Amino acid sequence: MSGDNIKIKICMGPGGIAAGGNDVIEAFKGQLTNQRINASFGEQCSLHQVGCRGLCAKDVLVEIIIDGKETIYENINPEKVPRIVKEHILGDNPVKEWIAGEDYDNFKKKQIKVVLSHCGEIDPEDMNAYIEAGGYKAAHKALTSMSPSEIVETVKTSNLRGRGGAGFPTGLKWELGLRIKSDVKYVICNGDEGDPGAFMDRSVMEGDPHSVIEGMIICAKATESHKGYIYVRAEYPLAVKRLQQAIDQCLQKGYLGKNIFDTGFDFDIRIFQGAGAFVCGEATALMRSIEGKRGMPTPKLWRSAEKGLWEKPTVLNNVETFANIPKIILNGGDWFRNLGTERSGGTKVFSLTGNIKNSGLIEVPLGISLREIIYDIGGGIEGGRSLKAVQTGGPSGGCIPAALLDIEVDYESLAKVGSIMGSGGMVVLDETNCMVNTAKFFLEFTQAESCGKCTPCRIGTKRMLEILERITNGNGKEGDIELLEDLGSHIRATSLCGLGMTAPNPVLSTIRYFRDEYEAHIKDRKCPALVCRNLITYSIIEEECTGCGACKRACPVDSIRGVRKKPHKIDPELCVKCGTCFDVCKFKAILKA
């Protein structure tokens, strides 16, 4: 054993925990105790759980720092821990074959970490770690040496736009919040992230909760507000726990509560747990929910900055927006502005998922091209298949075809091609994805999450889904595509809130770019990507079949007949198209068409 200072950092973001991060921590603890390193535990060797490091595809990621020398291991499970402890920590000889390779380096190369700068580096439950990393300097600066209007000016200069999806300039929102006079004002942090496949806000709240709180303190100062709420969905128990811990630590240290930093400024934050309705991510529905009412959007007769929560002026921003603020205050608005494009400053966090090699959490400067994200950072498509489309913005977004891969990622250019920035979900689709089915998947989600208030969203989205179901079941009719387009644009034009207005996007954008796939479903009764169950058939290629009987044994409905060592046959009447035979056949004798 060498060195005086050993640090082990274990990725405990959502991906890390799902991959078994807790077991890895336990294994390390056990091994360190067994190897009698416990004597110096806490001084020489410390064990840290850190937030998401991004590359969830290779979790659990473990970083070992000995005397400042960093080594990152990927795909670590408890069985690998003894060898690492023995060879690396005791023997000072890193286990080469497990060290993170090229993918990890490429994954990191084009990213700029602003929001995620602490995620994966510091222990989110340790306030001192955050302070050591420069935390609360910005809040101190804002409270002691800046006036509210100076803060607003800095945020305006930074060109930061709302990261919840709509992209409203944050500085303008704060300016309005400051200008309106009221005895009570509120600051709300929207952590009701609910898009399927999105985990940006979750990673920030779990991996760096103090940055959100610091952003809120600065916002409170800028808008002269003294009460704050963090609205987190109850399905994020770890985020709730860590945020509450962070708030308690701040209260103890005097960073929240009365007379913060001895400046006479008071600010309190409460956590409000949402009950899991997607629509509560919409600002007015979220405020109704905090008021104890049903989470339903209300008409925007007033801006939230004029009459928001309990009819008091309210500034509501997304988790990621708040997490950006401390860095903007510290480094200046111009620094942030120059990171992005002319119209939107800074970086954006995306959760890169779907059929991509390096799935995970990334942060890139705005203006980067989709191609760079997918091929340089994401490492391309898994299994060498070809890219078909990228779905951005979650269920409210659209599908961008491979041909448009060189567009810049920012609010305007994504909207131009029929999608939205959204909160930052990015699902990569390849040739094995059926676009009609993809659109159906997202619509299934939005129609079920409609609050039921307005007609087009409540009934319209359901009717669209029914048409899509008809098409994917092989019962599509001539004119269905036009009906979808008509109804889709109708819902977009007449819905009350953003949920309804954007719900048809996945359908409309896939019709726009992949009309031929819809036509194939309706006219030829074929699913080109071989996904829609009712439109595919399984049969056995006689020449290839060896009669091994594997498919016959695996078939759950006994639809395969045949004698041993003779070609088998599938009875199409009985076949339920589960695909089990296709998966078990070792001779590629099953034809899926």
Added chain:
Amino acid sequence: MVTLKIDGRKVTVRKLSTILDAARKLDIPIPTLCHHPELSPYGGCRLCLVEIEGIAKPAASCTTFAKEGMIVNTSSPYLEKLRRTNLELILSDHPNECMLCERSGDCKLQELAYFYGLRENRFKGEIRVYSKKDNNPFVTRDMEKCILCGQCVRICDEIQGVGAIDFAYRGLNTRVSPPFEKDLNCEFCGQCVAVCPTGALTGKMWAHKGRQNFKEVETICPYCGCGCNITLYVRRNEIIRISSNEETINEGWLCAKGRFGYGFVNSPERLTKPLIRIAPKENSIFNVKQTNPPLPPFTKVGRGGINNAALFKEVTWEEAFQYVSKRLKEIKENYGPDAIGGLASARCTNEENYLFQKFMRVVIGTNNVDHCARY
């Protein structure tokens, strides 16, 4: 005040008025299903869409403030298409049974379908099915006909202050429901029934009594001193239902008694002539063995149970007055005036009640006088 132009006509309205208010002032028709002037703006039905110059998307006129210099257009082929499609969508989830509906002829949805000539519907699909029937005594809740305009929810909360119902579930399954989907158990003011634009909420006692061709009688509610104006819908000298007009002193609001408590008028059990007790009290109905179910007091002869003819006898008003005055005098003489108490009724007028207390104090000579509405 702000001045704006709607369909080329200038109109000046108070600040914080909506475009819909301004259009109604000009008597320009804009279809609505969820709007109610006395309730908070809702914006749910999306029928009142209008075009505003300078704004790309159509706006709901019920939830947009009129602004100085605004130029608004309330009708265009595009707007009519949007309204038509929204109506189509509502009708695609509405049972097509106007022939049997209690509100046929008095239904806003039916009226709009008629105006837009909606016979075909492009959006056939799943329809909500609620098999559960509400067993409350007053309100028939046919939730399959509900279009979720939310007026019942808002009136219950904002006007009545009760909050007995709210929305439950999401998506197409959204429904208006009492807590835990139990039977409605509220004060049964029936305000929700009054504002419901469709046949989703109707009075239970209205059922199969008729829908049109009533004689409408304007009168005052007999129940309390508030004196709400009511309209009786009468057919063959029988009250079929009661409603109240928005332009009245009570703005159209009524309570449970005023709206549903008209059963006594044509009741065969109603007293129409004075009765004098002839049998001693030991034989009164309260001492006779009860039947199951118990019979109401004063059940007329011939309906079984107690023979009321043996307890009471019908007399003329003259006889009744004489009997009352004789007994009052006797009691006053034997036991003093304070042995007598008087209870007046809220259903009397102020003048009648004044005379009654005067009678008790001056003629009888006691202060034992009270009133049923004195809480």
